[in-house]
Amino acid sequence: MTASKRLPLSSRKRHSLKLSQSKISAVAGVGGVEPIEPSPLLLxxxxxxxxxxxxxxxxxxWVWLGLLYGRQYRSLWEEATPGSPRLFSYAQWRDRFFTAGHPKGEExxxxxxxxxxxSRTAYDWVLSVVGSAGMExxxxxxxxELGVELSEWQERLQQRLFGVTRRSLADDLRLLVELGLLQRRGHKFELLETLPTWVTEPVAKTLPRDRSQGPSSETRASGEVLFANLDFASLAQRYVQPVAGVQRFFVHLDYVVQDWQIDQVEDSIEALYQLWQQPQVPPVRLLYRSSRLRASRSCVVYPVCCYYMRRSIYLCGFGQTPTRQGQWYNFRLDHIQALEAMSWECETLPFFLHQRYQExxxxxxxEIRAQMESVWGFDFYLPARLLILRFERQFHEGYIAQTFRHETFKQISYQQVEHHIRESAEPDERERLxxxxxxxxxxxxxxxxxxxxGDINVQMRLRAWRPFGEVLCPAVLRDEMASEVKQEHGWYWG
Structure with a gap:
């Protein structure tokens, strides 16, 4: 891996970095915590x-933590908020942090x-702490450890870290409150007496390893890598070890794979693991048993990654699909009957797959994680649509309110429903809805x-919310839910 490009620094900038290093590296909070470095785990x-x-x-x-809890900044808060140095507003912080000419608008x-x-770049902020010798x-x-492309990360580090809008900085404070690193007091914020241990606990430092060597056993077992939900990952990693010799924390997962299929699934995972260690990951030919088609199909795909989702483990593959529609498919591992590595020079490769390889x-x-974050559903290759739901109030207060379902799952007003239906519903269905x-x-x-x-996981969630949750839009999904309810009524009432 090549070294990162270092940005030229003027003598004035170097002086500024030197001053900031003494400030940021002295992060201690009230309890005198050891210096906090921007380790991949903390980030x-x-x-x-x-x-x-x-x-x-x-x-x-991470820089906010230094600004709020660094020893060198205690005098700053005492001057900015006399009488209550632990309580401050965004405006007070802004006026003390930026120079006098810094814009106060939304731009x-x-x-x-x-x-x-x-004016300082992200590179400058990190350099002031880890030093030039440790930057590379x-x-x-x-x-x-975090799966970022080197060239992309180097480019992002050259961006100004605090050259963002007022709204972005205010959102930072909101996130710090959500993370338990700050407390809200009305329109102001209050510093903690002591930072949480997950911020201040020592983090084992290891030298970067060659990618071709594959992940270490520690990395493969790490909850931070294994769990896509980072909140749960942090919790799992914190409590995975026994307490006073007794295991107190357990994770139960629904796993529908039969005992006689477990060896087959493990063989497939091990084969993929070996392929992913190669400098150039090859395409594979799968013999796949499709539940939807009730038949086996041969598919040539590029194996991207594996996900556990609700009931089983899936291989996210780019290439041919069992239905021969689209270029992505989530292959359930216990339905893979055979897996064979191929060559990129094989003449039977799909043209679009070979073209991607050449380019x-x-x-x-x-890319898959980004797609799943932007739209609710594991089958990230299916079309995205707007979903509007209604919940009976009492059910909502007990089971929906204050819960996280997806980044796009948000409460709206009764009046907003009309606007969304008019904007998104099919013209011939609009008045009915x-x-x-x-x-x-x-x-x-x-x-x-x-x-x-069409994502089965979303559909199963909607079914679980019946009869207190109702699909209002789109019409095609509402009609599908209505048809299921009618069928269920026939089963129960004849």
Whole structure:
């Protein structure tokens, strides 16, 4: 792996970095905590969503920790908030942090003053802590452990870390509150007496390893890598060890694979693991038993990654599909009857797959994670549509409110439902759906989400919410749910 490109620094900038290093490296909070470095583990714990998309925000949150809890900044808070140094507003922080000429509006601040912290790049902030000798190793370790492309990460590090809008910085404070690193007091924020242990606990440092060697046993077992849900990953890693010699934390997963199929699934995973260690991962030919088609199909795909989703383990493959529609498919591992590695020079490769290989544009796991983050559903290759739901109020308060379903799953007002139906419903279905909406109570709870139409996991969730959850839009999904209810009624009532 090549070394990262270092940005030229003027003598004034070097002086600024030297001063900032003494500030950031003295992060201690009230309890005198040891210096906090931007380790990949900490950055991932600060990430909401996919690190490849939100890596700079995670770095900025790390800098926030230094600004809020560093020993050198105690005098700053005492001057900014006399009498209550642990309580501050965004405006107070802004006026003390940026130079006097820093814009106070909603626009992205231009490069107005080299002395203003908004001019410093992400690279500069990290360099001030890890030093020039450790910068290359830090970049390599982040790329290795968090799955970021080296060139992309180097490019992002050259962006100004605090050269963002007021709304983005205010959102940082909101995230710090959600992470338990800050407390909200009305329109102000209050520093903690002591930072949580997951921030301050020592993190084992390891030199970056050659990618061709494959992941270490520690990396393969790490909850941070295994669990796509980073909140759960942090919890699992924290409590995976026995407490006083007794295991107290357990994870139960629904796993529908039969005992006689377990060896077959493990063989497939091991074969894929061996292929993924090769410098150039080859395509594979699968003999796949499709439940939908009730037949076996041969498919040539590029194996991207594996996911456990609700009941089983799936291989996300790019290439041929059992239905011969589209270029992506989630292959259930216990339905793979045979797996054979192929050569990129094989003449039977699909043209579009070989073209991707020649153009060096083969897909990576983060593309899949980004798709699943943007739209609700595991079958990320299915079309996205707007979903509008109604929940009976009492059911909503007990089981839906204050829960996370997906980034796009958000509560909306009764009046907003009309607007969304008019905007998204098919013209010949619009009035029918509006009539249904008008007949429903404004006191109920209404939600919207972007979902993958046809995704079985979303459909099963909607079924589980019946009869207290109702699909209002789209019409095709509503009619499908209605047909199922009618069929169920026939079974139970004859």
């Amino acid at each position: 991932q714990r600060l990430t909401r969503g996919v690190f490849c998309q939100h890596g700079l925000r995670s770095l900025r949150l 992205v601040p231009p490069l107005h003053d080299r002395r203003c912290p908004c 190793a830090w970049i390599e370790q982040v790329c290795l 060096q544009r083969l897909p990576v796991p983060d 509006l009539s249904v909406w008008r007949s429903r109570s404004p006191e109920d709870a209404y939600y919207q989400a972007r979902y993958r139409h």
